[in-house]
Amino acid sequence: MPIERPNVSQLQQLAGELHLQISESEAAEYLALMQPNLDAYDLIDGLSDEVPTVKYPREKGYRPEGEENPLNAWYYKSEVQGAQQGVLVGKTVVLKDNISLAEVPMMNGASSLEGHVPAFDATVVTRLLDAGATILGKATCEHFCLSGGSHTSDPAPVHNPWRKGHSAGGSSSGSAALVAAGEVDMAIGCDQGGSIRIPSAFCGTYGMKPTHGLVPYTGIMPIEATIDHAGPITANVKDNALMLEVMAGADGLDPRQYISRGGSYTAELDKGVRGLKIGVVTEGFQLPNLQPQLAEKVRNAVARLESLGALVGEVSVPGHQLAAALWSPIGCEGLTMQMMHGNGMGFNWEGLYDVPLLDKHAGWRDSADTLSPSLKICMLIGQFGLKHYNGRYYAKAQNLARRARADYDRAFDDFDLLVMPTVPVTAPPLPQPNCSLTEYISKAFEMIGNTAALDVTGHPAMSVPCGLVDGLPVGMMLIGRHHAESTIYQAAAAFEASGNWQEM
Numbered sequence: 001m002p003i004e005r006p007n008v009s010q011l012q013q014l015a016g017e018l019h020l021q022i023s024e025s026e027a028a029e030y031l032a033l034m035q036p037n038l039d040a041y042d043l044i045d046g047l048s049d050e051v052p053t054v055k056y057p058r059e060k061g062y063r064p065e066g067e068e069n070p071l072n073a074w075y076y077k078s079e080v081q082g083a084q085q086g087v088l089v090g091k092t093v094v095l096k097d098n099i100s101l102a103e104v105p106m107m108n109g110a111s112s113l114e115g116h117v118p119a120f121d122a123t124v125v126t127r128l129l130d131a132g133a134t135i136l137g138k139a140t141c142e143h144f145c146l147s148g149g150s151h152t153s154d155p156a157p158v159h160n161p162w163r164k165g166h167s168a169g170g171s172s173s174g175s176a177a178l179v180a181a182g183e184v185d186m187a188i189g190c191d192q193g194g195s196i197r198i199p200s201a202f203c204g205t206y207g208m209k210p211t212h213g214l215v216p217y218t219g220i221m222p223i224e225a226t227i228d229h230a231g232p233i234t235a236n237v238k239d240n241a242l243m244l245e246v247m248a249g250a251d252g253l254d255p256r257q258y259i260s261r262g263g264s265y266t267a268e269l270d271k272g273v274r275g276l277k278i279g280v281v282t283e284g285f286q287l288p289n290l291q292p293q294l295a296e297k298v299r300n301a302v303a304r305l306e307s308l309g310a311l312v313g314e315v316s317v318p319g320h321q322l323a324a325a326l327w328s329p330i331g332c333e334g335l336t337m338q339m340m341h342g343n344g345m346g347f348n349w350e351g352l353y354d355v356p357l358l359d360k361h362a363g364w365r366d367s368a369d370t371l372s373p374s375l376k377i378c379m380l381i382g383q384f385g386l387k388h389y390n391g392r393y394y395a396k397a398q399n400l401a402r403r404a405r406a407d408y409d410r411a412f413d414d415f416d417l418l419v420m421p422t423v424p425v426t427a428p429p430l431p432q433p434n435c436s437l438t439e440y441i442s443k444a445f446e447m448i449g450n451t452a453a454l455d456v457t458g459h460p461a462m463s464v465p466c467g468l469v470d471g472l473p474v475g476m477m478l479i480g481r482h483h484a485e486s487t488i489y490q491a492a493a494a495f496e497a498s499g500n501w502q503e504m
């Protein structure tokens with residue numbers, strides 16, 4: 001199929017957008033000279049796309065309603081049976097709804113994407129199925145994954161299974177809610193500012209944000225490649241480690257995997273914590289909105305690890321606050337370029353692009369006013385930094401991210417793990433649908449003070465449930481050296497085995 005050529009005046013218009021002025025006759029001459037290039041576009045247009053083939057058949061599926069979806073945590077139910085054999089045989093899994101499951105609708109929490117049906121499976125999906133898992137469907141997520149509260153998802157907010165009317169956390173809201181409600185064994189979440197760990201903390205699940213690049217993001221709708229992470233959300237530590245083992249390692253299609261190695265994450269589970277050095281991060285307990293009772297639960301959990309033989313000390317990591325600050329230019333300018341101007345894919349990397357998703361998402365411009373205020377504020381910050389400051393603060397923040405990372409790594413000279421509260425608050429009530437802009441946005445970001453920093457530095461970090469305050473779960477965040485997920489699991493497993501966290 002030939003692509004539609006621009007005419008002379010369209011080419012002049014394009015030139016204008018590039019700050020060029022070309023006369024009509026120049027435009028005509030350029031146009032003639034461009035013909036071989038446009039012939040190349042014709043050739044590409046005539047070819048089929050180069051994408052992975054779908055390996056396992058699936059049901060058409062449906063959108064559960066009413067009693068079948070009391071928390072609004074399901075987006076779609078569609079069963080996919082994986083291989084007959086493998087470490088995940090008998091395990092049920094739900095996918096966050098920014099992860100492609102071929103033939104099953106995906107909307108990433110945003111009405112502007114409604115109607116999109118992916119053509120291929122994300123790498124992590126194929127890996128789980130190859131390991132024998134049974135996928136049950138897609139979990140509701142927040143609007144383009146841009147909220148730590150569960151009130152921004154289209155069509156409806158997700159409720160916390162511990163208390164209806166309260167936030168499930170976000171942005172992997174449905175993922176954690178369905179695991180906590182016992183509807184699935186496992187879920188995949190994604191995390192750019194805390195979106196695996198926040199809902200895990202609010203819902204009392206185990207949520208691991210692995211080292212940046214460990215798990216391929218291929219086939220998952222991104223926010224910004226340098227902070228995109230995918231990882232497991234489960235009801236126990238063993239399942240979490242198993243799931244990570246299956247999902248980790250290079251797929252050759254994701255530029256985030258500049259360092260790519262998988263590993264065995266189940267090997268250390270029974271080792272205990274005797275002699276393990278755990279640093280309590282001073283800055284992690286200095287968030288202005290930290291609830292004292294919640295901090296107390298986390299300190300009690302650390303004392304328990306100490307009683308199990310860990311060597312505990314206090315450590316200051318000034319880079320923690322720096323990293324949290326770096327999230328603003330990196331997250332906001334990065335998502336404005338990649339997710340919005342770049343139609344969800346961006347440019348300048350080799351790998352697997354989802355072309356139909358790109359086309360569909362390019363339509364956000366036609367209904368931009370329906371975007372969530374939590375996304376709008378990030379776009380406004382991002383556009384400001386890009387337009388008024390050439391994106392220089394994004395660039396400088398990427399450089400300073402190495403300083404922040406080195407700061408944590410200095411702490412890891414003395415400690416094997418670092419610990420702090422995952423989030424400063426327990427699950428708050430969901431804001432009312434007609435709440436103010438200020439409330440809507442503050443309820444989306446009030447809890448990311450500790451989590452976002454580790455997206456910037458890339459360190460693995462896991463939320464481990466460690467108690468209840470007024471009947472709502474509290475999460476302790478364990479942070480490890482890059483690629484030391486095993487050490488995190490080792491401590492998490494020892495802690496889990498030491499008693500019922502709901503009684504702590």
Ligand SMILES: NC(=O)c1ccccc1
Pocket residue numbers: 145146147148149170171190191192193194195196223444445448
């Ligand atoms: N995608 C995220 O991790 C996120 C979390 C909280 C707020 C904004 C984004």
